[in-house]
Amino acid sequence: MWNVVPKYYQHIVALAFAVKEINENPQILPNFTLGFHIYDNYFTAQQTYHATMLLIYTLGRLIPNYKCNIHQNMIAILSGLEPQASLHAAALLDTYKIPKVGCIACSFPWSLSSSAKELLETLQHQGILSLLLHFEWTWIGVLVSNDEYGERFVQTVLPVFSRRGICFAFIERIYRHTIVTEMGDHFKSGAKTRDKIIESEANVVVIYGENFVIDFLRWFPYLSDHEHMTEKGKVWIIPAQMELTSVAYQKNWTTDIFHGALAFTIHSNDLPGFKMFVEKRNPSSTKGDGFIVDFWQQAFGCVFPSHFFGEVTGDTCTGQEKLDSLPGALFEISMTGHSYSIYNAVYALAYALHAMSSCRFKHNSIHHYLKRVSFNNSAGDKVSFDRNGELLAGFDIVNWIILPNQSFHRVKVGRMDHQDSSMEKTIHPISVCSESCLPGSSKKVKEGEPFCCYACIPCSEGKVSDLKDMNDCYKCTDESYPNKKQDMCIPKDIIFLSYEEPLGLSLAILALFCSVITALVLGTFMKHHRTPIVRANNRTLTYTLLIFLLLCFLSAFLFIGRPQKLTCLLQQTAFGIIFSTAISSVLAKTITVILAFMATMPGSSTRKWMGKRLSISTVISCSLVQVAICTAWLVSSPPFPDADMHSIPGKIVLKCNEGSITMFCCVLGYMGLLAIVCFSVAFFVRKLPDTFNEAKFITFSMLIFCSVWLSFVPTYISSKGKYMVAVEIFSILASSAGLLGCIFSPKCYIIILRPQLNKRERLIRRKT
Numbered sequence: 001m002w003n004v005v006p007k008y009y010q011h012i013v014a015l016a017f018a019v020k021e022i023n024e025n026p027q028i029l030p031n032f033t034l035g036f037h038i039y040d041n042y043f044t045a046q047q048t049y050h051a052t053m054l055l056i057y058t059l060g061r062l063i064p065n066y067k068c069n070i071h072q073n074m075i076a077i078l079s080g081l082e083p084q085a086s087l088h089a090a091a092l093l094d095t096y097k098i099p100k101v102g103c104i105a106c107s108f109p110w111s112l113s114s115s116a117k118e119l120l121e122t123l124q125h126q127g128i129l130s131l132l133l134h135f136e137w138t139w140i141g142v143l144v145s146n147d148e149y150g151e152r153f154v155q156t157v158l159p160v161f162s163r164r165g166i167c168f169a170f171i172e173r174i175y176r177h178t179i180v181t182e183m184g185d186h187f188k189s190g191a192k193t194r195d196k197i198i199e200s201e202a203n204v205v206v207i208y209g210e211n212f213v214i215d216f217l218r219w220f221p222y223l224s225d226h227e228h229m230t231e232k233g234k235v236w237i238i239p240a241q242m243e244l245t246s247v248a249y250q251k252n253w254t255t256d257i258f259h260g261a262l263a264f265t266i267h268s269n270d271l272p273g274f275k276m277f278v279e280k281r282n283p284s285s286t287k288g289d290g291f292i293v294d295f296w297q298q299a300f301g302c303v304f305p306s307h308f309f310g311e312v313t314g315d316t317c318t319g320q321e322k323l324d325s326l327p328g329a330l331f332e333i334s335m336t337g338h339s340y341s342i343y344n345a346v347y348a349l350a351y352a353l354h355a356m357s358s359c360r361f362k363h364n365s366i367h368h369y370l371k372r373v374s375f376n377n378s379a380g381d382k383v384s385f386d387r388n389g390e391l392l393a394g395f396d397i398v399n400w401i402i403l404p405n406q407s408f409h410r411v412k413v414g415r416m417d418h419q420d421s422s423m424e425k426t427i428h429p430i431s432v433c434s435e436s437c438l439p440g441s442s443k444k445v446k447e448g449e450p451f452c453c454y455a456c457i458p459c460s461e462g463k464v465s466d467l468k469d470m471n472d473c474y475k476c477t478d479e480s481y482p483n484k485k486q487d488m489c490i491p492k493d494i495i496f497l498s499y500e501e502p503l504g505l506s507l508a509i510l511a512l513f514c515s516v517i518t519a520l521v522l523g524t525f526m527k528h529h530r531t532p533i534v535r536a537n538n539r540t541l542t543y544t545l546l547i548f549l550l551l552c553f554l555s556a557f558l559f560i561g562r563p564q565k566l567t568c569l570l571q572q573t574a575f576g577i578i579f580s581t582a583i584s585s586v587l588a589k590t591i592t593v594i595l596a597f598m599a600t601m602p603g604s605s606t607r608k609w610m611g612k613r614l615s616i617s618t619v620i621s622c623s624l625v626q627v628a629i630c631t632a633w634l635v636s637s638p639p640f641p642d643a644d645m646h647s648i649p650g651k652i653v654l655k656c657n658e659g660s661i662t663m664f665c666c667v668l669g670y671m672g673l674l675a676i677v678c679f680s681v682a683f684f685v686r687k688l689p690d691t692f693n694e695a696k697f698i699t700f701s702m703l704i705f706c707s708v709w710l711s712f713v714p715t716y717i718s719s720k721g722k723y724m725v726a727v728e729i730f731s732i733l734a735s736s737a738g739l740l741g742c743i744f745s746p747k748c749y750i751i752i753l754r755p756q757l758n759k760r761e762r763l764i765r766r767k768t
Contacts, residue, residue, distance in 0.1 A: 145209025266337025
């Protein structure tokens with residue numbers, strides 16, 4: 001009795017089921033009866049060639065190049081599961097021009113050409129890669145069969161995986177006879193491979209090659225202690241050409257190691273009536289099945305005495321054993337993808353033969369009709385070929401769930417085909433060389449290790465990373481800035497000195513208050529314009545000074561609010577001209593005091609210089625210099641609205657860019673020069689004997705003025721954003737208030753509170 005693989009018996013059942021359905025269907029080949037011969041190749045090239053020759057010559061007797069019975073016509077051959085077996089059969093069939101429909105052509109869904117196999121191989125490789133990327137498994141192990149099939153996978157597919165970010169903890173090649181004897185070299189090699197797999201930090205292992213690789217994994221308990229396997233929780237990714245199968249002596253072997261495995265399987269569906277057809281099958285009720293007795297004995301571990309030569313020492317088979325009681329590794333009641341492909345292959349041949357028999361012209365071979373087959377099977381799936389004559393079926397991705405009785409469920413968790421792919425995230429192991437670098441950090445590859453092994457370093461100041469495992473951090477745009485965790489860019493707040501905030505509103509109220517006070521002082525002086533104290537120091541200069549002080553206070557409003565093109569043009573230039581005119585008026589008043597004193601001296605010739613002409617000329621000439629500077633500024637490099645992105649972290653400061661710092665300094669410098677000249681002159685004449693002498697008040701006012709603007713420069717430079725604007729507004733208001741208070745408060749005091757002092761007699765009296 002041969003050691004057969006009981007699980008493969010379902011393929012025979014699927015073939016018989018399909019032929020039975022076709023023969024009972026009056027719509028397909030009504031005048032024909034399909035039959036079939038099945039030969040086992042025993043997974044060897046010699047037996048494959050022998051079985052193929054027997055099929056070709058139909059009588060079961062090997063007489064090459066001669067058909068002994070013309071009434072038995074072979075239409076086509078369905079090739080087997082193993083890649084090499086399919087290739088060996090094709091070598092003979094191509095010689096005799098006999099169609100070969102590979103049910104699992106080279107271990108993939110049946111097709112009519114090798115290009116279809118290559119496309120499906122590529123599709124499965126893409127599916128495995130998509131699966132790894134979907135679950136973010138970047139640190140994996142690889143087990144392949146040590147043959148041409150496995151080596152091609154290593155040489156052509158794994159480099160593609162590597163380019164997509166997959167690293168390999170190990171790549172182990174498994175020989176067909178890795179486990180031979182307990183003391184052999186192959187056993188020791190297998191033990192080393194087992195230890196490497198178990199000790200590896202990679203929790204996901206891709207298996208590729210022929211079925212003996214899976215058998216090697218089931219040897220694990222016998223290679224060494226198995227106690228650590230469940231702790232590691234390896235997830236095995238198994239391709240469609242490999243299956244979890246057992247022979248008789250493996251019946252009691254545990255399959256727990258495969259619990260949770262993800263397998264690519266040929267797409268399948270439940271066929272109506274198939275499960276019942278399988279369950280009713282037994283040795284006593286099945287005729288013409290030369291495999292069922294061996295299958296039954298192997299699957300149930302019993303013997304039929306009538307089929308066993310020698311003394312029966314084991315259990316006797318009754319023939320009534322239940323197929324659904326067998327572990328999944330031995331036999332499955334539900335249809336597998338391989339059996340589904342066989343079922344569809346038989347129907348495709350039947351439809352092609354039906355089309356050929358119905359055609360009036362029978363010059364074309366069955367290949368011609370196979371390429372044009374298109375039908376819906378009993379499960380509702382469409383079966384058809386593309387324009388190249390290829391059927392490109394897709395793959396189901398199933399999760400193996402091993403039950404305590406060693407049966408297992410296949411839970412579909414995804415689908416992979418040429419048109420669509422989908423996966424459910426139902427499994428959550430981690431298989432990475434290094435933990436993911438969280439947002440806010442970047443990867444730094446460890447020297448001498450694969451690129452999947454890296455350290456995580458925080459982003460440097462001013463940079464962010466908003467995704468996992470970024471190779472480098474990046475800077476935010478000018479309109480945004482990093483948050484504290486440096487894992488995202490936050491839009492910057494736009495700020496400027498506005499009326500809606502306390503600082504801007506306070507300065508606006510202060511400017512308005514000072515403007516009102518100045519207007520009241522001007523009104524008071526105009527009301528008392530004939531009084532001696534108003535007339536004593538040149539009313540025109542007094543009014544001019546008050547008007548420009550009022551404008552000084554009002555100019556503060558140009559600095560508050562969102563910067564606009566017009567306000568930016570006027571801010572510094574208007575401020576410079578207005579202040580220069582005000583200081584020029586103060587200077588003219590000081591000169592007037594000097595001339596007035598000198599004119600009273602006996603024999604003085606300065607009387608001719610007295611009058612409005614000199615004072616007006618002084619104001620105009622000094623102001624025109626500032627006007628010329630401001631005009632040159634506006635023509636050469638005018639101020640403009642600007643946004644400062646960098647001075648304050650997390651803020652965009654809207655401001656007026658001076659355009660030319662040099663011209664701005666010239667305006668301030670000229671204004672300071674006028675103030676120093678005015679202060680110097682007033683200081684020297686402050687003690688002149690005159691009751692209404694303004695020189696002492698002008699001295700104090702210019703002292704305040706100079707102090708304010710000297711402190712303005714360092715404060716302005718050290719300030720940022722809207723506070724720079726606030727410093728300038730405060731300096732404008734403070735210096736203007738100093739001039740107003742020091743020069744006009746004593747006169748207002750006399751005019752309003754001490755009118756008796758506002759007499760001519762007081763004006764002409766001299767100090768003793």
